[in-house]
Amino acid sequence: MTRIRGAVLGVGVLAAMSAGWAASGASAPPSASAALPERVVQRAAELQRRVAAGSEAFGIVASLTTEVGPRLAGSDGDRRAVAWAVAKLRALGFDNVRAEPVNVPRWLRGEASAAILAPWPQRLVVVALGGSVGTPDEGLRGEVVEAANVAVLEELPDEAVRGRIVFLSERMSRGIDGSGYGKTVPNRGRGAIAAARKGALAVVIRSIGTGSHRLAHTGALRYEEGVARIPAAALSNPDADLLAAQVASGQPVQLELRLTCRADGEAESANVIGEITGRELPDEVVVLGAHLDSWDLGTGAEDDGAGVAVAIEAARQIAALPERPRRTLRVVLFANEEFGLSGARAYAAARAAELPHHLAALESDLGSGRIHRFRARVAATDEAWVPALHRLLEPLGIPFDPAPASGGADIGQLARAGVPVFDLSHDASRYFDVHHSANDTLDKVDRAGLDHAVAAYATLASALADLPAPLGRTVVETPAAR
Ligand SMILES: [Zn+2]
Secondary structure, three states: OOOOOOOOOOOOOHHHHHHOOOOOOOOOOOOOOOOOOHHHHHHHHHHHHHHOOOHHHHHHHHHHHHHHOOOOOHHHHHHHHHHHHHHHHHHHEEEEEEEEEEEOOOOOEOOOEEEEEOOOOOOOOOOEEEEOOOOOOOEEEEEEEEEEEEEHHHHHHHHHHHHHHHHHOOOOOOOOHEEEEEEOOOHHHHHHHHHHHHOOOOEEEEEOOOOOOOOOOOEEEOOOOOOOOOEEEEHHHHHHHHHHHHHHOOOOEEEEEEEEEEEEEEEEEEEEEEOOOOOOOOEEEEEEEEOOOOOOOOHHHHHHHHHHHHHHHHHHHHOOOOOOOOOEEEEEEEEEEEOOHHHHHHHOOOOOHHHHHEEEEEEEOOOOOOOEEEEHHHOOOOOOHHHHHHHHHHHHHOOOOOOOOOOOOHHHHHOOOOOEEEEEEEOOOOOOHHOOOOOOOOOHOOOOHHHHHHHHHHHHHHHHHHHOOOOOOOOOOOOOOO
C-alpha cells in the first residue's frame, strides 16, 4: 500500500516493509554457512561485553530531546537539531563530520479544533494531519459519513459522501512487528484523496496508533494532482470511539472542524554525517542510518531519537575497540523522513557513483524496544554469510527470519539501488501507543531495549565492516503499481 516514491509520507520503516520488494532467493534459509575470521567473531563478543558494561545511548536521546525537542523539517527545532548532531558527533570523536544541505518542504501546524454539534454536542481531541490544508477561518460544518477505511469509502455511492465529512474509523491493531500500521496507514495517506474524489468537505480519521490516551497521532497525508485538496485531521482513539457511538445511534451526526494549518514554502535542512574511517578500505562504506527530524507534537524520543542514539552509540562502541574496522562506518542522520524522505532522496541522488561501494546499510526507526528478529537481503551469491552473521547475534537471543529484509524508509533509497540491507527489528508492541503523538517523550524510552539494540547494531555493523569479501548487489524487483 505504500511505496518509497510517491509513498505515503513519513511512515517509517514499515513503508518499505510493505513495499513488496523481493530479493533473489533470500526467502529460503541458506544451506551452507561461510566462516567469519576469528577476529570478527571475537570483536562481536567484545562489543557485546562492552555495551552490557555501559552505553551512552539513553544519554544521547536525553540530550536530543532535552536540548532540542520537537524538530519538524524546516522548523527552528530542525535547524537546532542539525547543529546538535554536528556538535555531538564531533564531541564523540567521529571523523569527517559534516552537514550536507537538503531542501525540505515547510508546513505550519496552526490550531485545530473539532466538535460534534448534533445529536449530542461534545468537543473532540483532534490534530491536523501533516501537510493538510486549513479550513476556512470560521471552520466548516457537515454531516458525518463513516467508513472503516479507504477501500470501503471507495465503494460508497458519491451521493452518500458529497458535501459531507468522511470519518475513517478503522482501529490499528497492536503487535510486535507493527504490521497493524501498514494495514491502517492508508487511511491517513490516501483518505483525503479518496474522500475528495467523492466530493467530501473534509476527512477525519481514527488516529493510526494503539494508545488509549486522549491524544491524537499526526503523520503525513498525500494529495493528488487534479483532486481537490480537502482538510484532514486525526481524532484520538477515545474520541473516534465517541464519534462512532454517536453515528451508531442512527441519527444524523453534525461535525464542526477548524484547522489553521498551511504550507509555507521550502527551507534548508541537512543530512548530518559522521564516520569511523576504515583502516584498510576507507572508501567502502557500511551505513548506519536513523532520521534526525521528528513530528512536532512530542519531543521525538521514540521516533526517532532512539534510532539516532542506536546508530551513534553502535558506531562509537566500535570506534572504542583497540583496532579500527577494515571499512568505513558511516552514521547518516537523515533530514526530513517524516514529511517526504527529503534527506534519503538527496543522499542517494548525490551518490549514484558511490553506491556500488556501499557494502550494506542498516537503519533504526522503530523506537527503543528490544530487537526481536534479524533479516537479510543480499545477493544469492552472498547468502552463505547470513547464517554466519546471525550466529554473532545469537548470544543476544535474536532469531533469524528468512523473509527478505526491507531496510526501512531512509535506506530504502539505497536498497532500490541494489545495496544489501539488513533488518534488526525493534519490538514495536508499545511503539505505536506514542508514535507521532504528544506522548512521544523521553520517559517512554526503554533503556534496556535501547541497549539491546545498540549491542545488536554494533555487532552486525562491525562484522559487515570487517567482512572478508565485499557483498554483491541485490536484485530489486519493482513492485507493481499499487
Ligand atoms: Zn521515524
